[in-house]
Amino acid sequence: MLVLILVVTMIFIILMVMITLVNLISKKTFSDREKSSPFECGFDPKSLTRLPFSLQFFLIAVIFLIFDVEITLLLPMIISLKHVNILNFSYIFIFFILILLAGLYHEWNQNALTWII
Template sequence: MKIIFFLSLMITFICFIIILLLNLISKKTFSDREKSSPFECGFDPKNPARLPFSLQFFLIAVIFLIFDVEITLLFPLIITLKISNILSYSFIFIFFIMILIIGLYHEWNQGALNWAY
């Protein structure tokens, strides 16, 4: 038993050393200023950090996240369709869709979807 444990430990150690050596050998060492700089939201990282941020971009991103999360909440409704009562399923689904429509109507009235500022 001790020999099998020792052999498996040695094989693991040898594999670890080989992986480290291959990682060091295979790395590309040239560095480009553009490639090593971060890229976030289309902003140029070389400009000053205190540039005005587009509030419209932020609102559209938040609206996308909200509707994306709500779409993931619809998936369990699809799965439970086979085992639930069709009347209760219909009420839950209509209630959920009505919440989405009311939210979209509210965002539309507040002007969050208008691009002409």
Template sequence: MLMMLMMATIIMLISSITMMLASILSKKSFYDREKNSPFECGFDPKCSARIPFSLHFFLIAIIFLIFDVEIALLLPIIIIMKYSNMIMWMMTSTFFLFILLIGLYHEWNQGALEWAN
């Protein structure tokens, strides 16, 4: 028990030192308006360099990532089938697919999957 406490203390100490060093070394000490502004051949920029980001595109990307992870979770179900109890496997797979379909229906119902309005 004492050994685990000592190891946890050492790990916390090393991670704290690493975070403090990263915080100290990563800070910019010099903020200049000219250096932070976008460069356009020596002229002042005509408009903002930061264009607004489409929130709808971001939501579609997040939905894609979520369903991509769910597909990665579905693939091992086929391999597990021959090693497990068939009734338990069928109930678990059906429950998981049901949750996925409810999530897809909810996204569709909310209009998050419609690209053009």
């Protein structure tokens, strides 16, 4: 049994050394400008004419995330409808929708929903 463990360990060590040697030998030595620079969404990172990030896009993404979380909160409420009192459920549901509508109204007043091109 000990001999078998020793043989497997030696084979494993030899394979690791061979893999490391093959990796070191097969490396390409030339460097390319495009290959060595980081890829950032199609922009050339070497140029200085990059456009700033749109704040409107960021605000729309945040609004999307808020309403996405809202869906994940509404679905369990609908499933629990058959286990709770309908009057209490209606109060909670209306309160939840009013909070969302107040947030939407606030975003609308702050002009976060208008695209300026």
